[in-house]
Amino acid sequence: MKEILQIGLLDDEEKPRDLLATFVGGIAGYNTAFSTDDPYFALKEALGQRIDILITDIAMPDMTGLQLSKDIKNLDIPVVLYSVHEKLAVDGYGINTVYFLRKPPKLEEVANALDNARIFITRLQERTVPPLEDFVMLNLLKYSRYFMLAPSEVDYLEQNNIDTKLTLDSGEEIELRSSLKNTLNQINRSFIVRVHRSYALNYYKIKAMDQAYCYMRSGKQIPIGNEYRKGFMEFLRSRRH
Numbered sequence: 001m002k003e004i005l006q007i008g009l010l011d012d013e014e015k016p017r018d019l020l021a022t023f024v025g026g027i028a029g030y031n032t033a034f035s036t037d038d039p040y041f042a043l044k045e046a047l048g049q050r051i052d053i054l055i056t057d058i059a060m061p062d063m064t065g066l067q068l069s070k071d072i073k074n075l076d077i078p079v080v081l082y083s084v085h086e087k088l089a090v091d092g093y094g095i096n097t098v099y100f101l102r103k104p105p106k107l108e109e110v111a112n113a114l115d116n117a118r119i120f121i122t123r124l125q126e127r128t129v130p131p132l133e134d135f136v137m138l139n140l141l142k143y144s145r146y147f148m149l150a151p152s153e154v155d156y157l158e159q160n161n162i163d164t165k166l167t168l169d170s171g172e173e174i175e176l177r178s179s180l181k182n183t184l185n186q187i188n189r190s191f192i193v194r195v196h197r198s199y200a201l202n203y204y205k206i207k208a209m210d211q212a213y214c215y216m217r218s219g220k221q222i223p224i225g226n227e228y229r230k231g232f233m234e235f236l237r238s239r240r241h
Contacts, residue, residue, distance in 0.1 A: 006033035008051035196225035
């Protein structure tokens with residue numbers, strides 16, 4: 001295990017984050033990788049494997065700490081939940097929650113939480129079979145080869161006749177020997193959602209949207225089909241709980 005573990009701090013209030021950062025800085029073996037009120041930034045850092053432990057508030061306006069924790073569950077990053085409401089701690093079961101901190105925490109409690117997270121990481125590393133990386137194997141249209149896709153890198157997918165064109169956030173385009181429906185079944189990630197008979201997109205890469213289009217951070221404008229609008233709006237509402 002790494003001698004120094006990197007901690008991500010997420011809270012929509014600045015003072016609690018600053019207090020946590022001060023505590024983490026005083027505990028040997030840990031370092032604050034980031035302190036932010038932006039859950040999408042925290043998600044990006046987690047998906048990029050740039051943190052070892054996440055400490056997150058539970059109730060936040062854009063994305064709850066529980067929802068974020070569920071989205072990174074497959075990465076095996078231990079999560080410390082942090083809230084003024086102790087009753088919310090029970091909602092953390094089923095994700096990689098290792099401790100619950102009540103606001104405002106004490107230094108000793110933060111140290112205990114981080115030690116529990118370190119034990120969680122140690123036990124994962126002692127598995128006889130290492131956990132699989134979060135990749136999906138897809139069949140390329142050309143050369144009859146396979147492509148190892150990291151789903152978090154997907155920007156959007158487009159139906160191209162009977163095949164699928166997949167565009168990554170790097171701008172790279174990949175032609176797949178599979179229909180859009182079959183490709184989505186293969187990728188099978190909750191954040192990849194179909195919004196049109198010819199398009200699906202990465203929910204986390206949306207910059208803005210209206211009734212007709214999703215405007216991606218890459219600059220791409222994705223239409224929302226009439227037959228998919230209701231389901232997509234219900235999906236968006238579900239992400240706020």
